[in-house]
Amino acid sequence: MNPSTVYFTTLRTQIGYGLLDKTRKLFEVSGFGKRIAAGDKVAVKLHFGEAGNVAFLAPPFARVIVDEIRKAGGKPFLIDTNTLYKGSRSNAVDHIETAMHNGFSFATIGAPVIIGDGLTGRDYVRQEVNGKHFAKVKIASGFHYADAVVNLTHFTGHELFGFGGVLKGLGMGCAAPSGKQEMHSDVLPSVKEAKCVKCGRCFDWCPVGAIEWEPGRAASIIKEKCIGCGECVVACNYGAISVQWQTDPAITQEKTAEYAAGALRSKRGKGLFYSFLLNVSPDCDCYGFNDPPFAADAGILVSFDPVAIDQAGVDIVNGAQGLEGSKLSDLDAGDKLFSVTGIHWEPILAHAEELGLGSRKYDLVEIP
Numbered sequence: 001m002n003p004s005t006v007y008f009t010t011l012r013t014q015i016g017y018g019l020l021d022k023t024r025k026l027f028e029v030s031g032f033g034k035r036i037a038a039g040d041k042v043a044v045k046l047h048f049g050e051a052g053n054v055a056f057l058a059p060p061f062a063r064v065i066v067d068e069i070r071k072a073g074g075k076p077f078l079i080d081t082n083t084l085y086k087g088s089r090s091n092a093v094d095h096i097e098t099a100m101h102n103g104f105s106f107a108t109i110g111a112p113v114i115i116g117d118g119l120t121g122r123d124y125v126r127q128e129v130n131g132k133h134f135a136k137v138k139i140a141s142g143f144h145y146a147d148a149v150v151n152l153t154h155f156t157g158h159e160l161f162g163f164g165g166v167l168k169g170l171g172m173g174c175a176a177p178s179g180k181q182e183m184h185s186d187v188l189p190s191v192k193e194a195k196c197v198k199c200g201r202c203f204d205w206c207p208v209g210a211i212e213w214e215p216g217r218a219a220s221i222i223k224e225k226c227i228g229c230g231e232c233v234v235a236c237n238y239g240a241i242s243v244q245w246q247t248d249p250a251i252t253q254e255k256t257a258e259y260a261a262g263a264l265r266s267k268r269g270k271g272l273f274y275s276f277l278l279n280v281s282p283d284c285d286c287y288g289f290n291d292p293p294f295a296a297d298a299g300i301l302v303s304f305d306p307v308a309i310d311q312a313g314v315d316i317v318n319g320a321q322g323l324e325g326s327k328l329s330d331l332d333a334g335d336k337l338f339s340v341t342g343i344h345w346e347p348i349l350a351h352a353e354e355l356g357l358g359s360r361k362y363d364l365v366e367i368p
């Protein structure tokens, strides 16, 4: 497969040419505006951030994209989907309120906020993918029926993917909750009793009551109830809960690549992907907190290829300066994402390439 072009801009700025100008410039350089037909409904897919998290993408970046889509003749709207776990985004009412509290509303961004899978996550379309894991996937109808997409990804580490990038944001982020559950169904964490300090934090955190615990006793996971969301892995401050990283996350990653393929099928080439390598925290923005970034801010990427842009993001973050005071203990680690998350990040990229979503080879073109 031929290399794909990934545009990259550094974070260096000057008077009259700040990061928002650079974001706009990347949009212009990509030529995506010419792919938007008059009246196209263009989904600006992003993550509004869980309540309490402050690492998510700053709203002004979305405002720039909304303005560019309007200039091109499109009708932009902001979109995300309901979550599988409880929290501040598991139904459309809470989700829109959270988005508003975090700065995403018509008043601030200039476009409506739509929760793509409806009030309770039941509004989806079955899209054929004929993949290794799924014949059909459940894509939020608000995303499926959009004519085009501009995906804005805040690049992070992730406890099941190694990194949270464009493919994960499309696959997991455009699925209805029942689709999210299908993707997570092979993940079964376990508790290392010797490490467990019996604090009960995971018991309080689990969204479905799948953890057995009582004061003075180590926690254990009830296999039959667990939905594989991975929340307890992050909740445990003592590293006592882990997933079988050799197998379980790899399958979830492959399934998510198939969901990403399903999400993009209806877009017929009308997709532009941004990846913001800023504030690269160890966990994704789904948590109501954010640990400090572990790698230095690097820049902003744009591509038409969701695989190439994620591979470039991984390579750049792994090669960036490790940051003291972060979760990264070996600041010179070659694979910082693995070092921080303990998860191999390749399966999603490899399977997405197999599915024809794009190429892991890329040419990085710097835009001043």
Ligand code: SF4
Residues within 6 Å of the ligand: 191, 195, 196, 197, 198, 199, 200, 201, 202, 203, 213, 218, 219, 235, 236, 237, 238, 239, 240, 241
């Ligand atoms: S959060 Fe960790 S240490 Fe606390 S009970 Fe659960 S497994 Fe044990």
Ligand code: SF4
Residues within 6 Å of the ligand: 189, 205, 206, 207, 208, 209, 210, 211, 221, 222, 225, 226, 227, 228, 229, 230, 231, 232, 233
């Ligand atoms: S992965 Fe952990 S938090 Fe999620 S359902 Fe299973 S036991 Fe509960």
